[in-house]
């Protein structure tokens with residue numbers, strides 16, 4: 696379903712080239728829960744950004760559901776991202792001025808298939824239920840704990856029924872108890888059929904996945 700072939704990423708700055716990913720291959724099939732661990736600076740976020748169509752590889756091929764997506768226009772790549780990808784960030788990236796419910800509804804407002812405001816609301820409410828936050832819908836993000844904010848982030852990622860959830864260090868800003876709760880939610884979603892790619896430097900969390908990879912020196916290996 697998701698296929699990276701011979702992906703490399705080089706960042707050019709001044710005269711220095713940094714080769715962050717080299718000749719990387721990765722396949723993620725529907726329903727799989729995979730983790731990618733590796734030390735800080737090993738390229739985990741770069742890899743996830745490429746998977747999420749937030750960045751483009753320097754070379755190599757990327758296919759989603761058999762369609763080549765590594766060299767789409769900005770417009771087409773935004774469309775694929777909107778329809779296929781749910782991204783969960785370490786820093787939550789919620790909008791403080793909007794309610795929890797409005798934050799979760801937001802991605803659907805940019806989706807051409809969703810014109811019906813009531814349908815958008817119902818879908819967002821369903822997703823908040825899945826993460827156990829239906830009773831916090833009308834709160835503002837800053838009225839919630841960090842762990843609750845991350846669960847709102849998960850609900851927002853779920854709302855477009857993405858093909859895959861890409862999760863970057865979801866517990867990086869959380870204490871261990873809230874972190875465990877967030878991972879419980881991911882486990883539950885996986886049990887209900889979600890496809891998950893989790894990036895983390897925490898071996899405890901990486902072990903929860905069924906397929907484990909390690910990234911080091913730009914090379915991805917089975918852990």
Ligand code: ADP
Pocket residue numbers: 706707708713715733734735736737738739740741742
């Ligand atoms: P990780 O998420 O594993 O900590 P990153 O993917 O964030 O690692 O970064 C990997 C390497 O790529 C680091 O050396 C980082 O400095 C470099 N890097 C990341 N993004 C950029 C960028 N936009 N420009 C230049 N170098 C970058």
Ligand code: MG
Pocket residue numbers: 739740741864
């Ligand atoms: Mg990172």
